[in-house]
Every structure is written in structure tokens, then in C-alpha cells.
Amino acid sequence: MSVSDPVATLQTLIRCPSVTPAEGGALKALEAMLTPLGFSVERMVASEPGTPDVENLYARLGTEGPHLMFAGHTDVVPPGDEASWSHPPFAAEIDGDQLFGRGAVDMKGGIACFVSAVARHIESHGAPKGSISFLITGDEEGPSVNGTEKLLRWAAEKGERWDACLVGEPTNPDYLGDMIKIGRRGSVSGRVTVLGLQGHAAYPHLADNPVRGLLPLASALMGEPFDAGTPEFPASNLEVTSIDVGNPATNVIPGKAGFAFNIRFNDTWTAETVKAEIVRRLDEAAASGSLRPGRDAVRYEIVWAERPSHVFLTRNNGLIASLTGAVEEVTGRTPALSTTGGTSDARFIKDYCPVVEFGLVGQTMHMVDERVALADLETLTQIYGTFLSRWFANALLS
Numbered sequence: 160m161s162v163s164d165p166v167a168t169l170q171t172l173i174r175c176p177s178v179t180p181a182e183g184g185a186l187k188a189l190e191a192m193l194t195p196l197g198f199s200v201e202r203m204v205a206s207e208p209g210t211p212d213v214e215n216l217y218a219r220l221g222t223e224g225p226h227l228m229f230a231g232h233t234d235v236v237p238p239g240d241e242a243s244w245s246h247p248p249f250a251a252e253i254d255g256d257q258l259f260g261r262g263a264v265d266m267k268g269g270i271a272c273f274v275s276a277v278a279r280h281i282e283s284h285g286a287p288k289g290s291i292s293f294l295i296t297g298d299e300e301g302p303s304v305n306g307t308e309k310l311l312r313w314a315a316e317k318g319e320r321w322d323a324c325l326v327g328e329p330t331n332p333d334y335l336g337d338m339i340k341i342g343r344r345g346s347v348s349g350r351v352t353v354l355g356l357q358g359h360a361a362y363p364h365l366a367d368n369p370v371r372g373l374l375p376l377a378s379a380l381m382g383e384p385f386d387a388g389t390p391e392f393p394a395s396n397l398e399v400t401s402i403d404v405g406n407p408a409t410n411v412i413p414g415k416a417g418f419a420f421n422i423r424f425n426d427t428w429t430a431e432t433v434k435a436e437i438v439r440r441l442d443e444a445a446a447s448g449s450l451r452p453g454r455d456a457v458r459y460e461i462v463w464a465e466r467p468s469h470v471f472l473t474r475n476n477g478l479i480a481s482l483t484g485a486v487e488e489v490t491g492r493t494p495a496l497s498t499t500g501g502t503s504d505a506r507f508i509k510d511y512c513p514v515v516e517f518g519l520v521g522q523t524m525h526m527v528d529e530r531v532a533l534a535d536l537e538t539l540t541q542i543y544g545t546f547l548s549r550w551f552a553n554a555l556l557s
């Protein structure tokens with residue numbers, strides 16, 4: 160097998176059943192591809208009490224700067240009901256112009272294309288003046304506690320420094336070349352419990368209905384927009400995701416009621432300021448007495464979910480222009496620079512170097528019959544190869 164062929168490279172990776180947290184042979188296969196290209200490869204096992212150990216991989220070619228990192232994950236989500244797949248999820252079968260398998264687009268496909276791009280670059284230009292590294296985790300689709308965050312810290316403690324990073328997650332909504340992600344919104348979740356007094360629905364003055372307290376609190380969070388958005392980010396948005404009373408009796412006023420929420424926020428906030436704004440709104444609504452005239456302020460408790468995701472925006476012209484230029488040169492499309500969608504491991508990488516994300520078309524990710532067009536694998540390999548040339552040329556000049 161030649162690693163300059165992204166189709167063969169991807170087939171090898173898909174045939175390793177690496178459902179989080181299993182390594183499944185995927186990192187071993189990647190090591191076997193990178194070592195002959197001249198990379199020094201290290202496998203790092205991360206542990207945390209209460210979670211399974213996870214294998215990760217760090218590989219570097221070169222010892223000098225400038226240093227470009229490619230980041231991604233070999234773990235995949237479970238296939239679900241295998242019988243509903245038209246081709247077995249770990250067989251990597253080709254049917255017509257499509258390659259089928261779990262991880263085809265999210266994101267063994269991105270890794271395969273980058274491996275092939277590096278192999279071709281070395282074939283035609285020799286090793287770059289500078290360094291290329293792969294930072295590959297086996298814990299992105301799971302709890303993400305034994306993955307990229309620990310791997311970055313481990314590498315940085317050994318003295319590794321990077322000038323830029325490309326994450327190969329599927330970023331394109333419809334066509335290859337649609338979209339580069341240059342940032343991500345932050346995410347904070349919490350749960351509010353409103354404390355009342357249980358009683359008879361026919362004697363409400365003897366009770367304190369927490370539902371009357373809850374509704375204005377939930378409205379206060381979803382009512383006024385948090386902001387109007389920025390040129391780079393959509394408006395921050397909060398959704399109440401659950402309202403829980405759990406009261407089966409219609410003639411009993413419950414003693415407690417609760418709701419959960421999640422906010423996706425832009426860079427006009429930090430996790431800390433957005434939490435403070437949420438508490439301010441809750442306190443104001445709790446004191447207002449709407450639905451509970453004449454009563455004391457609503458008593459409530461709030462519990463924040465652990466580990467909020469911090470918002471970030473990359474403003475690095477060398478990196479963004481190299482990638483945009485490569486996409487335009489290969490596809491003729493001008494990619495949108497976007498900050499939409501959920502969080503990704505880029506939220507950890509941004510603390511070490513500027514980071515952007517570009518990979519395959521995401522339409523079938525996590526679905527039954529996840530698949531990728533063979534033509535897209537070749538095109539993405541060419542985009543990554545062109546990006547490599549452009550990025551190193553630019554970084555060596557500056």
C-alpha cells in the first residue's frame with residue numbers, strides 16, 4: 160500500500176474498529192504509515208480516575224521551526240445497528256464512487272488525506288525546512304478528558320512548541336471548499352432548582368408553587384437577546400433544554416421544580432461574564448414577583464456543569480490566507496470563514512498556537528452509512544498539499 164493514496168490509507172484506518180475508548184489498531188496503523196516517512200512517533204496513554212485509559216499519538220518530522228501541527232482523532236462513534244448499514248461499518252467497502260465506513264468523514268478521512276499530502280510533499284520536495292507534527296487523540300468522541308488537552312500538556316512539557324495548527328474535522332456543509340472554521344463559540348450549561356412549599360392545589364395560599372417561580376426565571380433567560388452578534392460570530396443564544404417537575408398528581412402543588420439550560424456565546428463574553436449575566440437575570444426575575452404577587456423573592460439554586468467551553472477566534476493572516484488560498488487554487492471556491500457549530504478540540508489547541516479547521520463534507524458524520532466520495536479524498540489531499548507548500552513558504556519568509 161502506498162500512503163500517498165488517500166483511499167488506501169483511509170481503508171486501512173476504517174478497518175480498525177476504534178470506537179471510543181478502544182484504540183482498535185488505528186494508532187498502530189498510523190504509526191506504521193508515519194515512521195517510514197521519517198516521523199518519530201510516540202504513543203501516550205492518558206488516565207483519569209473513573210474513566211478508561213486512552214491511547215494517543217504524537218509524531219514529529221523535523222527538529223527546527225517553523226512548526227506546523229495537524230490535529231485530529233482516530234476514535235469514532237459506535238456504528239449503531241450494523242444491520243441497517245448497506246456496507247459493514249468497518250469493512251471500508253467501495254461502492255461506485257463512494258467509500259463506506261464509520262469514520263470515513265469524522266475524521267479518519269481527514270487524517271488519511273493529510274498523511275497522503277505529507278507523503279506526496281516529501282516525494283516531490285523532500286522534507287520541509289521546518290517541522291510537521293501529528294497530534295492524534297483516541298478520546299474526542301467520548302468524554303474528551305484523556306485526549307487532546309492532556310496530550311498537548313504532555314508535549315508542551317517536553318518542550319514542543321507550535322506555530323500553527325490545522326484540525327482536520329469535517330467543516331464543509333455541502334461541498335468541499337465551502338467553509339473553514341476560524342473560531343468556535345463558547346458553551347456553558349447549568350441547572351436551576353426553584354424551591355417552593357408542597358401543598359393542596361385548592362389551598363395555594365398555604366403552599367408556594369415553585370412552577371410560578373420557575374416560569375419567570377426561564378423566560379428571563381430566553382427573553383431578551385444576550386447580544387446582537389459580531390462580524391465574525393452569530394448572536395449568543397440560550398436554550399432552556401428541559402423543565403422538570405415530576406409531579407404525577409394534579410391536585411398537589413409540588414415542593415420543587417427545576418430546569419436545565421445551555422448557552423452558546425460569542426466573543427463579547429467569557430464563560431465568567433456570561434455566568435454573571437445569567438445570575439443577574441435570574442435574581443432580577445426572582446425579585447420581580449410576577450406570577451407570585453405579594454410574596455418574597457423566588458428561592459432558587461443554580462448548579463453549573465463542569466468544564467465550560469471557552470470561546471475563541473483565530474486572527475492569524477498567514478495561517479488563514481494559506482488555507483483559503485489552497486482551497487481557492489484547488490477547488491475554485493472561496494470558503495466562508497465561520498464560527499458556527501458545536502465545540503471541537505480546537506478549543507484546547509487555541510491556548511498553544513493559532514488554529515483553524517478544515518476537512519471533508521460533514522453530511523453523513525455519525526450516521527448509518529457514513530461515507531465519503533472518492534473524488535473528495537483526492538481533492539482534500541491536494542488542498543492539504545497546497546496548504547503545506549503555501550504555509551511553509553509564508554512562515555519561512557516572516
Ligand SMILES: [Zn+2]
Nearest residue numbers: 265266299328
Ligand atoms: Zn470528529
